[in-house]
Amino acid sequence: MTTQNNDTLSKLSDTDKIIDGAANDIRGRKVKDKDGKDVGKVHDLLIDDSEGKVRFMLIEHGGFLGIGEIKSFIPVDAITRITEDDVFINQTRDHVAAAPGYEPALINERAYHEDIYNHYAFASYWGAGYAYPGFML
Numbered sequence: 001m002t003t004q005n006n007d008t009l010s011k012l013s014d015t016d017k018i019i020d021g022a023a024n025d026i027r028g029r030k031v032k033d034k035d036g037k038d039v040g041k042v043h044d045l046l047i048d049d050s051e052g053k054v055r056f057m058l059i060e061h062g063g064f065l066g067i068g069e070i071k072s073f074i075p076v077d078a079i080t081r082i083t084e085d086d087v088f089i090n091q092t093r094d095h096v097a098a099a100p101g102y103e104p105a106l107i108n109e110r111a112y113h114e115d116i117y118n119h120y121a122f123a124s125y126w127g128a129g130y131a132y133p134g135f136m137l
Helices: 093-097 110-120
Strands: 009-011 030-032 038-048 053-061 070-075 079-082 086-089
Touching (some): 009 053, 030 053, 038 093, 053 093, 070 093, 070 110
Antiparallel strands (some): 030 038, 038 053, 053 070, 079 086
């Protein structure tokens, strides 16, 4: 459990860290909603620097041919299944589209993280009793 008010998260692509096993690196995979509809693709992963755990997927969605794409975070807690090509989540595409937008300046603000967790109806990783998803790193 993290006890500080702000956490340091880093994009995996901005660090020298690697994911254990290529099958576990989900960057570039398509994200599918609970109905199997395309949501977007995993652009990057946000790592908690103090614990070395993935906390969020940074996904790109919307737009056409890369133009007008929106980026947003989805907590890894939303992942229900991972395949070689896809990451399945327990949310709808419309719910993801309504999520708080990606704000690079707020990447380490706990209130921003809490807004995201609340939107997806998950307990925050710094809260009492939080259990890290077993299929992640």
